[in-house]
Amino acid sequence: MKNWLMSKVFCLLLLLSFTIGVYGQQYNFTSYSIENGLAQSQVYAIYQDSRGYLWIGTDGGGVSMFDGINFKNLTKQDGLSTNQIRSIFEDSKGNMWFGTKDGYLNKYDGVSFKVFDEDNGLKSSTIWSIAEDLSGNILVGTERGGLYRMKEEGFKRVKITGEDTLSRTVNALYVSKDGILWVGTRENGLYVYENPVFRNITTE
Incomplete structure (x- = not known):
């Protein structure tokens, strides 16, 4: 009984100290x-x-x-x-x-x-995101122009889906340390590039 009570008291004190630490934190x-x-x-x-x-x-x-x-x-x-x-x-x-x-x-x-710009193959109204793959290619996410990859001094559009309208605006790009490309779109959620195709990450 005594050991059980001591364990409960210890857990309570630990919880209180954690709570005080969280709520006592201040940002200047x-x-x-x-x-x-x-x-x-x-x-x-x-x-x-x-x-x-x-x-x-x-x-x-x-x-x-x-x-x-x-x-x-x-x-x-x-x-x-x-x-x-x-x-x-x-x-x-x-x-x-x-x-x-x-x-x-x-x-x-x-x-x-x-x-x-457009003379280099980059056709877009706004550039929302920029990244670099493990091969050193610059990737650009655009407004209504989709995803572009730079090769030497020119850009080529990367087709994410069969229906381009589903991924026309790319808001966010991220390349992980192991080279996985993540693409956040406005129209159709999140995609991950699994060579040679893009896979859509859904909530289902």
Whole structure:
């Protein structure tokens, strides 16, 4: 009886300590704005690169790079195709990629920009997501244009389903460490690429 009671008391104390820890946790937020150097106050994308810098994509101010103290802003005057950024990604070579509201893809090597558009096979109104597969190919998820894969300097559309209208807008892309590609769509949920086909993940 005594051992049983001690066990109950121990479990109760453990539960209380866990509950207090959860509810006692506090988060301190610091607000950054244009006054602090941020390019623009409407933020659509945030990405931390391999060096620890934060890249912030804004709606009209271009891209801000934050080193923890200061902001460095990159805009159309620096070579960006447009100042309305919707997605950010760093590839395995350290290049930064920026997808824009009007469907342009910008590659930044730390010095200058290279812009990819319809002339490179990329047909889209907005670029929502960017990723890289294990072969080093850049993948781009677009608004109403579907999924694209970059080969050398050109893009080719990747057909996800037999009926393209089911996966025309790709909101999210993720490549796992083992090379599995996950594709989040607006019209038809989640897909996983199991070479050579895409499999739809449903709630059934």
